[in-house]
Amino acid sequence: MTHTLTTTLSSSVYDFLQRESNKRKTTKKAILEESLKLYEKKLLIEQVKEGFKDRYEEYQEINDDFSDVQFNSLKE
16 A cells, blocks of 8 residues: 655755665655654664663662672671
């Protein structure tokens, strides 16, 4: 299924798109689709990194609690 997208690009962006299209011998549509896929991939990578960061912080908290329990059991 194809969808029509109408937008007003700034002239500098459109000129860049036109130059890339000519240089790569491809359509402007193909370049825009590729760009959006790369942008989507970048967002996904950022979400995964944030998830790993949260999980690492959670792991650190659990590890710290466990270390405290071990240390206290050795003191007794």
